[in-house]
Amino acid sequence: MKTRVGVFFGGISVEHEVSVISAIQAMKAMDSEQYEAIPIYISKDRKWYTGPELLDIDNYKELDKLLEQAQKVTVVRGESDNVVLQKDPVPKWGKRTVTEIDVAFPILHGTFGEDGAIQGLFELLAIPYVGCDVASSSAGMDKVMMKQILRDSKLPTVDYVWFYSSHWIEDSTEITKMTEEKLGYPVIVKPANLGSSVGISKAENRAELEEAVEEAMTFAPKIVIEHMVQDMTEVNCSVIGDFEEVEASVLEEVLKTEEILSYQDKYEGGGKGEGASKGMESTDRVIPAPLSDERTVEVQELAKDTFQILGCSGVSRIDFIIDKSSDTVYVNEINTIPGSLSFYLWEPAGKNYTELTHQLIQLALKRHRDREKLIFSIDSNLFSIQSTDGLKGSKNGIK
Incomplete structure (x- = not known):
């Protein structure tokens, strides 16, 4: 069957x-x-x-x-x-x-x-x-939460500040000052919990910062501002597995038509051809990324660490920024349900899309079997010892 x-x-x-x-x-x-x-x-x-x-x-x-x-x-x-x-x-x-x-x-x-x-x-x-559970999905989606968890585990992320839109409305001057002192310009302004480059803007001065924050606030109540690495390469790595065992894909270098990888770059191949019907498969990219063997292994290990530290399962894609001026790799973000499930990063290593979906379904069944062994409730009869007086706040009640 x-x-x-x-x-x-x-x-x-x-x-x-x-x-x-x-x-x-x-x-x-x-x-x-x-x-x-x-x-x-x-x-x-x-x-x-x-x-x-x-x-x-x-x-x-x-x-x-x-x-x-x-x-x-x-x-x-x-x-x-x-x-x-x-x-x-x-x-x-x-x-x-x-x-x-x-x-x-x-x-x-x-x-x-x-x-x-x-x-x-x-x-x-x-x-x-299939895929990440409630906690890892939430942590992966929230860019601020993700950065805090990764930094606590000593993984490299770019410097940032974050705030809620209500804080900006109350005191945008203070947030602007904090941004300028900690990050300087240029910066990238993002909604904290959206993907696909939606609502993301670059700001090179105070006026552009205010405009970018107002734009991001139309998409999310939580905003993150990041230091912008200007001389950079963007590479991605997919990871599949769970907390026990993981494997990393080949890397891709993502090409772009603007300074920020846009929605059109990701899903319309820079706005050309039939990209919109192909999802992330259409993005202009180089596979495998033209990196040294040592740098490739470094990124793959960081990808696996990110995946497991966040408690992920199934398949994810971790996006990285390489600062060419300092030769430093930073974890940028994780996509816990990546476009096209990142199948195009697994095919070069011999895992076709059919095998990928099979592995993901089997991982889901494995986790379910493991969780069925756990105790989520205990036998008790608290109501039998709860008196009517206790419900009214007497000394026999629950405090």
Whole structure:
């Protein structure tokens, strides 16, 4: 019997369209002899759909028509403690469920998908799921939290300051002064919990800094400002595994058309050709990155350390900055659900996309088996010793 893999994609994120591309790539790559890929599309207005129509990328050009054809569903635990896709609304008569899923495979980039939100749902449903858990997803998504954790473990990150938008509104002068004293110009201003270069700006003076912060605040309430390394090379490395065992991919050097790698650079190949239909595969890059063997190993080891220190599982892509003037490598960020699942970094080493998706599903099942051995609740009968007076605040009550 095939393992039914529910692939969750779309979502409430600025990376919605990229998620659709990545998910369809992954579903087409799965071994159809072992797995049945079940698409579960989450629309921008938070409705969930399934159906074979969702497997064709061309159908998304007429989204309203596509969703009329697809089946609207909710994901619930069934009567047999299984996880099912239930018709929405639930019919009064006839079959209520569409199908059952054995494993959840989230391919949701950005907020509400890569930040631990949907992973929490999977935990409550008690279903095996691919990729990072709630804590590592949250830590990886929040650039400030990630930097704090990595710095505590002595991994190199560029200097930064961070604040909430309310702090900026209350005292932008003080934050500006702190930025100038600690970092100087130029700087990079980013929303703390977004990906795909959305909301990111360069600032070379105070006026540009204020403009960049205002822009970032439209996307997130938490802002990070980083020292900008000007003479740099950007390289990426993918890691697959868990806390016990990991392996690192070949490296890529990412090329760009501007000083900051833009959304168009990442997903449209610099805005040229058919890149928008290929996801991160379309990015202009050099594979393997033209680095020395020693530098390559250094980056790969830092990538594996980053992955395990953050408690990651599944596949991630860690992005690095090499400061050519000081010959220093910095961890820039981690993508816990990377575009195209970084399959293009594994193929050169002999791991094709089908093998990659198989390994990810098996890692999910392994973690689920391990967690089933843990104790999450204990037998107790606290209510039997709780008196009515105790509920009113007497000395027998709980304090």
